[in-house]
Amino acid sequence: MALSRLGEPGHAGIRDAVRQWGAVEALDRFVRGAATMNGVHPQRFCAEQLAQDRRHGEQLGARVLIPGDTDWPRQLADLEAPPLCLWARGPLDLAAATERSVALVGARSATAYGTQIAADLAVGLSERGFAIVSGGAYGIDAAAHRGALAVGGDTVAVMAGGIDRLYPASHTQLLGTIATHGAVLTEQPPGVAPIGSRFLSRNRIIAALSNGTVVVEASLRSGSLNTAGHAERIARPVGAVPGPITSMQSAGCHEFIRDMRAVLVTDAGEVADLMGTLGLDLAPVKRGEHRQTDDLEPDDRTLFEALPVRGHADVATLSRAVNSTDRAVRAGLGRLELRGLAETDGGHGWRKARDNTRGSTGPGR
């Protein structure tokens, strides 16, 4: 807690000091001045401040997690610079919930298409037992949280400022609901303002908490691509939802798919396939309906297609139509009749069997 006051999140020097000496001794060395480095401000350490932070947190019902706590999410260790501690509100056991989780992120200025997709994915993934991790922002983030809440799924909102400085203000109610049913958390001490660069360091926590990250809508400059980049760096799968190429809000997703930095995903099943337990979450391959005519030899298929649906055609007419001989056509009609694809009027007339007219692929494409 105290160390997180001395510098911005992800400060490499503080990270190294903690790795080398442990948090308590590292703090002691910084405060004593035994260790000094740029961006580390020991003068910020203040016992009263620390006590006040604790009281403040308790008033907000926030608990503090540090590495080693039973519900500390161990996967955060994959980060180059893991958070030093987390202030968390909400009943969710973070370690358990995030074991099976997906980060749904995207543009704040999302389109109706994007927010609809984000909500649908959150619902589908919640129903598959995934916790939904996001940043509580406008647009895609909010739609993802709401989708999870709507079906009683677990959801985690990671903040860029102090646990007492929830952002955006207009999401106070949404974030309150998440704090009641899921978890709202941050690595920033109380009082710290949520400003630009802190959203970027916050993004690394969203990426590291979840099994993988899906970008639902993103312009070419969207910060959600920064979250996807963090997921990439720690070798977590990244998915991206395509959209109209005329929508700038999908341009970032398309660029990531083009660069093969993201897998194109179109539904919750495909996301589960990408992020979930291998085998358990395998997405079914999408197929058009199988038709009986698919199995026909080319000549028989041509013949079937030449058969009228209404009325009847005789062998001579058919052999002209398919550019073949009467003998070959008679043989073909026999095979089609056996498969129940052709039927005769009892005389010389032949037609497609009534219940198989949809077997035809129609003229072309």
Add this chain to the structure above:
Amino acid sequence: MALSRLGEPGHAGIRDAVRQWGAVEALDRFVRGAATMNGVHPQRFCAEQLAQDRRHGEQLGARVLIPGDTDWPRQLADLEAPPLCLWARGPLDLAAATERSVALVGARSATAYGTQIAADLAVGLSERGFAIVSGGAYGIDAAAHRGALAVGGDTVAVMAGGIDRLYPASHTQLLGTIATHGAVLTEQPPGVAPIGSRFLSRNRIIAALSNGTVVVEASLRSGSLNTAGHAERIARPVGAVPGPITSMQSAGCHEFIRDMRAVLVTDAGEVADLMGTLGLDLAPVKRGEHRQTDDLEPDDRTLFEALPVRGHADVATLSRAVNSTDRAVRAGLGRLELRGLAETDGGHGWRKARDNTRGSTGPGR
């Protein structure tokens, strides 16, 4: 010409016979009965028919191309079973025009989105000197041909039936225009009806004529995926245009991109990059605008973001906002001022420099 009467296109036996003995002797052997095989019908050979086909072709202004002719497209040799000959209408030198060409294919039941994209791509590719190859069908095909014609580009329509059986009938005018300015061609002899399986063998010619194939819109069962499959088999690049995941007409494209059987493309530049001459047609990497603040050190960037746009803030306020010290903030303000990102009111107040307010990334994302 005569051989193409004896069996359906792509007949392996006829192909082998021609490779072994040459077309003339192969025909002679089939007709003499010296060579016999399933699906080859020597009794269809008929000198009068042949003469009549020739007259018929001449009346339609159709010429017949055979392998070895100067304007025979040599790339057709990449096919497992190249066409035996081509009936062609139109002034276009096929060999020259298709040296730099793209096949634009897709659903007949295209959406307004798809047809708009197909036309835009055809225009952009024509302007880059690519000939547009397609099948003259409803939807994407027609939009692609029209796009090329609109800017005076070369376009080639490959038919599934005889040169006298242009399909669909309602495209008589469009196909007539293509036959006047570009080329309409088929491997089928005159009189042959355009029926289902012939569209599938026709598709291999569309794929082989062009440097690569782009699928603009395709349902999971679309025949345009069959064309893309042909391109794949002869190692030609395949592109696919994404669309809303809510549109079944884009589902085939998305599946091909997911399977990495197609590269996601969003504009003519990216298609040219994929299909064109390496280097010459390199597509520019899409980027958001570069901002001056991108180059700032994290601490300075945080400070810049904390600066007000309206009004002014003093050093004490700023150091609280960024959770730093007055000394560090004063140094940071100096650096920002040098870059023209911060300005002072001459007293103790600081703000973002007026002409650099858009340098801010705003709160997050």
